[in-house]
Amino acid sequence: MSSRPHAVGYLDELRQIVPTEQIEPQLDGDEGGGSWAVEPATQVELVEVLRWANQRHAAVFTRHPRRSDAQPPFSRRPRIYLRGRRMKRVKDLDVVSGTITVQSGITMAELDELLGERSFTTGFPTRPWRQESLGAVLAAALDAHWGPRYGAMESEVVSLGVVFPDGTAAGGRGAPRRAVGPDFDRLFLGSRGRFGIIYEATLRIYPSAGRVALSYAAPDLATALATVHAGLLAGLDPRAVEIVTPAPDREWGKKRVGLTAQNPVLVLVEPWGPIAGRPVSWVDDHFAEKLVKLEPPVGWNVHEGLLPAPRAWTAPVVALSWRELEALAAELGGDVPAGLWLVRCSEHGGWLSVAAGIEGQAADTVRAALVAHSVQKPTMWKRIQDQLKAELDPKDILNPGLG
Amino acid sequence: MARVSQAELVRVLTGIVGADNLSTSRPDKVAYSADFWPRAQIWKLAGEVERYPPDCVVWPKDTAEITQILAYCHEHLIPVVPFGGGSGVCGGTVPIRGGVVIDVKRLRRVLAVDPVSLTVSAEAGINGQHIEDHLNAAGLTLGHFPSSIMCSTLGGWLAARSAGQFSSRYGKIEDMVLGLKVATPDGAVLDTAERAPGAPDWTQLIVGSEGTLGVITEAVLKVQPLPEARRLRAYRFRHLADGLKGARAVMQAGLRPIVLRLYDPFDSLMAFGKDPEQKTSPRTRPFDAIRSLLSSPSGGAHDDAPAKKVPGFLAKRLEPWSKKAKHAAITTALSAPTLLNRLAQAAPSPCLMIVGFEGPAEAIHADAIAADELLTACGGVDAGARLGESWLEHRYAVSFKQSRLYQLGAFVDTMEVATTWDRLETLYHGVRSALSPHVFIMAHFSHAYREGCSIYFTFAGYRKDAARLEQHYERVWQLATDAVVANGGTVSHHHGVGLSKMAAMPREHGEMLRVWRALKDAIDPHGVMNPGKLFPDTTEVAAGSAGGAARSMVRS
Ligand SMILES: Cc1cc2nc3c(=O)[nH]c(=O)nc-3n(C[C@H](O)[C@H](O)[C@H](O)COP(=O)(O)OP(=O)(O)OC[C@H]3O[C@@H](n4cnc5c(N)ncnc54)[C@H](O)[C@@H]3O)c2cc1C
Numbered sequence: 001m002s003s004r005p006h007a008v009g010y011l012d013e014l015r016q017i018v019p020t021e022q023i024e025p026q027l028d029g030d031e032g033g034g035s036w037a038v039e040p041a042t043q044v045e046l047v048e049v050l051r052w053a054n055q056r057h058a059a060v061f062t063r064h065p066r067r068s069d070a071q072p073p074f075s076r077r078p079r080i081y082l083r084g085r086r087m088k089r090v091k092d093l094d095v096v097s098g099t100i101t102v103q104s105g106i107t108m109a110e111l112d113e114l115l116g117e118r119s120f121t122t123g124f125p126t127r128p129w130r131q132e133s134l135g136a137v138l139a140a141a142l143d144a145h146w147g148p149r150y151g152a153m154e155s156e157v158v159s160l161g162v163v164f165p166d167g168t169a170a171g172g173r174g175a176p177r178r179a180v181g182p183d184f185d186r187l188f189l190g191s192r193g194r195f196g197i198i199y200e201a202t203l204r205i206y207p208s209a210g211r212v213a214l215s216y217a218a219p220d221l222a223t224a225l226a227t228v229h230a231g232l233l234a235g236l237d238p239r240a241v242e243i244v245t246p247a248p249d250r251e252w253g254k255k256r257v258g259l260t261a262q263n264p265v266l267v268l269v270e271p272w273g274p275i276a277g278r279p280v281s282w283v284d285d286h287f288a289e290k291l292v293k294l295e296p297p298v299g300w301n302v303h304e305g306l307l308p309a310p311r312a313w314t315a316p317v318v319a320l321s322w323r324e325l326e327a328l329a330a331e332l333g334g335d336v337p338a339g340l341w342l343v344r345c346s347e348h349g350g351w352l353s354v355a356a357g358i359e360g361q362a363a364d365t366v367r368a369a370l371v372a373h374s375v376q377k378p379t380m381w382k383r384i385q386d387q388l389k390a391e392l393d394p395k396d397i398l399n400p401g402l403g
Numbered sequence: 404m405a406r407v408s409q410a411e412l413v414r415v416l417t418g419i420v421g422a423d424n425l426s427t428s429r430p431d432k433v434a435y436s437a438d439f440w441p442r443a444q445i446w447k448l449a450g451e452v453e454r455y456p457p458d459c460v461v462w463p464k465d466t467a468e469i470t471q472i473l474a475y476c477h478e479h480l481i482p483v484v485p486f487g488g489g490s491g492v493c494g495g496t497v498p499i500r501g502g503v504v505i506d507v508k509r510l511r512r513v514l515a516v517d518p519v520s521l522t523v524s525a526e527a528g529i530n531g532q533h534i535e536d537h538l539n540a541a542g543l544t545l546g547h548f549p550s551s552i553m554c555s556t557l558g559g560w561l562a563a564r565s566a567g568q569f570s571s572r573y574g575k576i577e578d579m580v581l582g583l584k585v586a587t588p589d590g591a592v593l594d595t596a597e598r599a600p601g602a603p604d605w606t607q608l609i610v611g612s613e614g615t616l617g618v619i620t621e622a623v624l625k626v627q628p629l630p631e632a633r634r635l636r637a638y639r640f641r642h643l644a645d646g647l648k649g650a651r652a653v654m655q656a657g658l659r660p661i662v663l664r665l666y667d668p669f670d671s672l673m674a675f676g677k678d679p680e681q682k683t684s685p686r687t688r689p690f691d692a693i694r695s696l697l698s699s700p701s702g703g704a705h706d707d708a709p710a711k712k713v714p715g716f717l718a719k720r721l722e723p724w725s726k727k728a729k730h731a732a733i734t735t736a737l738s739a740p741t742l743l744n745r746l747a748q749a750a751p752s753p754c755l756m757i758v759g760f761e762g763p764a765e766a767i768h769a770d771a772i773a774a775d776e777l778l779t780a781c782g783g784v785d786a787g788a789r790l791g792e793s794w795l796e797h798r799y800a801v802s803f804k805q806s807r808l809y810q811l812g813a814f815v816d817t818m819e820v821a822t823t824w825d826r827l828e829t830l831y832h833g834v835r836s837a838l839s840p841h842v843f844i845m846a847h848f849s850h851a852y853r854e855g856c857s858i859y860f861t862f863a864g865y866r867k868d869a870a871r872l873e874q875h876y877e878r879v880w881q882l883a884t885d886a887v888v889a890n891g892g893t894v895s896h897h898h899g900v901g902l903s904k905m906a907a908m909p910r911e912h913g914e915m916l917r918v919w920r921a922l923k924d925a926i927d928p929h930g931v932m933n934p935g936k937l938f939p940d941t942t943e944v945a946a947g948s949a950g951g952a953a954r955s956m957v958r959s
Binding site for chain 1: 520522577581594597599612613627656657659762767769822825850852854856891892896897899912913918919920921922925938
């Protein structure tokens, strides 16, 4: 039986929910139940699209179409590729509390610009993922290679608004802290759109006016780590610290910022700013005493230019404690691989990754450490995750095939 | 899945934990039938010493024994109530369906301390002060100092999302935890640190579950080096709004005080009374007696200034009075809460703020100067170090007995709510005006964060007989939580939900409760874990107990 008539009927039904210009038929949809990119413009439209998808047992993806989608098991199901780009309304910019509530379709670049105009910033680095939507970042990028600068990604989120697969919306404005049961938002952060669509988020924002980034060069990883660790323990309390070694194809950037063969490791520090009590000069004194100060300071945007393109970051990013980091540095000695990136350094450790495609013994050593400290095999949580999926999305409409 | 007899239950559990570690004695049943929830105190006033006794209490020694107990109870649909210190103030450990209370206090080892990465791993039953002592000996601190530190456990903190007095700097317990192990009813032990790529953050989905998903047996937490120095100071503000503005300015400048608390005019009046250098205003006197009576575990003192003894001058004046007359005065005052609240509001008092820093000496010196500049710019007047230091000194001087107000047939309770800065004052006034006609109420603002703060209300009410007192208590809570939700706050910042705030949960979470139901079905499909708590739709212990009048699947 040809499913073409179905597809036509489905399209008509979709048109009742969203205007035609918000529906873009996909080429591979002709053969199966139909395939469309759909751009809801409001929360109501999103809810209706999901209700429809649930009724029609459609497959709803929050990613780009793939050739394999037209093959079984999805080929006979109508397929929807949700695009959030029309949902980018700022619902509330609360400068008193330092939060923004914004729809999830806004791109990171747009959000950055919007906040920048008002002298605010999020805790997220924006350059590597400028064109990604906030929703995609929250739902999918937790285990990617860039962490928010000011805390864990989860801690930058005050609350979420989500739509469940059956079209029910949930979520609220949130509070600074709560003790009213588990934090249900965490089910959606980082789980790649398995359980619901994040349509809105309330994020912490920070004044950008007082931002200063200081940069230093270290001879090896051990020295860089020791200096950072000592600074944190001395109570320098910076907003962010990262350690970077430029990717091999970024020689020009390396020279530009002043890294040399003797001092190849970049240490970037962002103090809280002059009003935060501890003078910026303290931070500078501490780091400049042990490392080579880079003048002019590199700044976050340039440092991101030292890294390979986001596409190259396919290796996992793994949390390592200071003990583990120090053991790794000792093993590396003076040999530091290019493309190393340590983010979100705190008194307890940091998140480490090394770009894909870097060769050599040092890179292998780092990779071995990452493997040793990452969760590899399916854990006992897998059963629970599957059960949650079965209960919240019994028809498996949302990003099916994710496992 | 058949019902089991009491004798059979005892036989099987004795086989697991040993006869010495199981009890069915009446004193134990009474002791474990309630926590510090004020309502349980009202039951006692009405003569019900043990409204909800458990069938038995067990003290397992390790995770293996806990998993065996859980697996057995799961199979036989027997309710299980995890029990830490029993210091909860929301009825979280009340065994409303009977069953087995698992007291985890024998799981009390510190398993590892890593002074380089600044982490500690410990068993969940460890007493709060003991883990802190252990860390102090290694030059470290957890930085978690609830007033109940001496009578609560690590597991209880995690289960109820506890907050210590220094939460502005170190965060709440959920900010400190890196991972935990939880024994689930199917006999498994899950480790939340095993978060695979693309999986949700399991730790935060277990923290706060108040014993309704499993028994927390171990946790890994962040620790800090013991501070080199500490500094506390007090400030006075003419208006509450100025104080709040100052608090916000400090937090949003990136400063991280250990404590930043602001008392409303009436609460300040009481606090100023403690300052030996400060002349006590005559206007405070009528309230001192009430204040001293209010000091109880759930009556404000634990998250507040220390329980204050009736001052000498007042004691002298009261001496000649008969006990009866004193009580009559207090109950009459509490019977006219509107008047009492008006009087309190009219108190011509500035608002007192305590602010403190700890860490490397030089750093906190700089922090204190920066805070001073910000607070002064908002109208704050330096009131010296003494009040701050006195607060610190007395911060554990809480009463572990229930308030004496109960003896008069009254109740005292506390409600710790939170919201973002933009709504804080509205929330404060909203709750005050909702409750003022019904109870005597006072408040302070504590646990400040970048984007908001919590408000700690203390209220006292009175009715002539115990039955009406319980109704009154229920009504007051209903009005209070309604006012919180209506004004955009959360109904609990750190005491948790238990039984007391359960009715407000559908409004607090809305459709998000679906996640809860899914979690519960996945982890505790028979509904044996702490049934009837936290969220309303988990009240039934599996199908068999439907309509069950609070009794378990155990036949006596
Ligand atoms: C005098 C006094 C002062 C207080 N001050 C504070 C304060 O400053 N800050 C604050 O946050 N709270 C305070 N509280 C409230 C109380 O101490 C906290 O709620 C604390 O977290 C409870 O810990 P607990 O070990 O006593 O837990 P319990 O009361 O035994 O249990 C609380 C809840 O957690 C569950 N539970 C306990 N252990 C486990 C476990 N191992 N696994 C799974 N579930 C478990 C129980 O079933 C119950 O639902 C105070 C209470 C009193 C009496």
